[in-house]
Amino acid sequence: xxxxxxxxxxxxxxxxxxxxxxxxxxxxxxxxxxxxxxxxxxxxxxxxxxxxxxxxxxxxxxxxxxxxxxxxxxxxxxxxxxxxxxxxxxxxxxxxxxxxxxxxxxxxxxxxx
Amino acid sequence: xxxxxxxxxxxxxxxxxxxxxxxxxxxxxxxxxxxxxxxxxxxxxxxxxxxxxxxxxxxxxxxxxxxxxxxxxxxxxxxxxxxxxxxxxxxxxxxxxxxxxxxxxxxxxxxxxx
Numbered sequence: 001x002x003x004x005x006x007x008x009x010x011x012x013x014x015x016x017x018x019x020x021x022x023x024x025x026x027x028x029x030x031x032x033x034x035x036x037x038x039x040x041x042x043x044x045x046x047x048x049x050x051x052x053x054x055x056x057x058x059x060x061x062x063x064x065x066x067x068x069x070x071x072x073x074x075x076x077x078x079x080x081x082x083x084x085x086x087x088x089x090x091x092x093x094x095x096x097x098x099x100x101x102x103x104x105x106x107x108x109x110x111x112x113x
Numbered sequence: 114x115x116x117x118x119x120x121x122x123x124x125x126x127x128x129x130x131x132x133x134x135x136x137x138x139x140x141x142x143x144x145x146x147x148x149x150x151x152x153x154x155x156x157x158x159x160x161x162x163x164x165x166x167x168x169x170x171x172x173x174x175x176x177x178x179x180x181x182x183x184x185x186x187x188x189x190x191x192x193x194x195x196x197x198x199x200x201x202x203x204x205x206x207x208x209x210x211x212x213x214x215x216x217x218x219x220x221x222x223x224x225x226x227x
Contacts, residue, residue: 004156031213043157043203043217056214091156098212099164104149104156 002026004105006092012111013082021077021108023092031055032075033093033102034067043091049075050098082112115140117206119218126194126225134189134221136204146187147205147215148178157203163187174198199225 005024013019025032034046048055049067066078075094079086089109093102120135138144145164149157161172168180178189187204204218 033213035215042219043205043215045214045216048213056211058214093157095213101159101162102213102215104158106154106156 002103004092004094004103006090006105006108008108009106010109010111012113015084015112016081019079019082019110021079021090021092021110023075023077023094023105024073025075025092025094026096026103027073029094029096029103031095031098031100031102032067032069033095034077035091035093035104036060036088037091037107038085038088046077079110082110084112086110087112115142115144115206115208115216117204117216117218119202119204119221121221122219123222123224126223128196128225128227129193131190131192132194132198132223134202134204134223136187136189136218138185138187138204138206140185140206140208143209144206145209145212146178146180147207148172148176148187148189149203149205149217150174151201151203151220153200160189160202194223194225196225196227199223 007022032049037043047057047061064080089107091107092105095102118137126132147162148160161170163170163180171177201220203220205215
């Protein structure tokens with residue numbers, strides 16, 4: 001069964017450093033998403049992406065964040081200058097259509113020290 | 114603004130007993146409703162969803178949920194749980210004009226013991 005994969009599973013970085021979280025969505029899906037879950041808090045929507053453009057983004061998704069689909073298979077989330085409060089589990093998801101089920105990856109745990 | 118409340122952070126239950134996980138939402142517009150499950154070290158997996166039509170929705174692994182518009186609830190039930198149902202369960206909503214943006218509740222940890 002096709003699945004969404006994410007790398008790395010755990011990333012440790014120092015405050016102020018740039019990080020790139022990588023996701024490989026399911027191959028025929030057209031919509032891509034990033035969510036995050038700070039420890040002990042709710043899963044929060046960050047951004048949705050379609051046709052090489054951001055469809056929607058939350059207030060959390062400020063200028064420090066960017067997303068990209070650099071090739072036909074990867075979908076990345078970049079944080080330019082990490083803060084301590086960016087420490088969280090980041091989930092990638094994809095769906096075929098906007099009203100279809102979102103399939104989630106296993107997550108990347110980002111720890112900012 | 115819309116919000117999702119899961120009333121129980123943890124629900125202990127014995128194997129083969131029934132379980133109900135409560136979810137309430139608030140929204141000024143129509144919503145779509147979902148339940149996701151997260152097993153340890155895995156991503157979120159869709160259990161079931163309500164878009165329209167019958168208010169009783171059946172999902173995978175024997176779970177079902179009932180949409181109650183007057184009570185703004187979408188409670189999840191299973192008549193007989195297995196040890197393998199130990200997981201965290203998330204209720205989520207999306208607005209009908211913002212489908213892709215899921216908003217999640219805080220989650221309910223279900224622990225099934227023999």
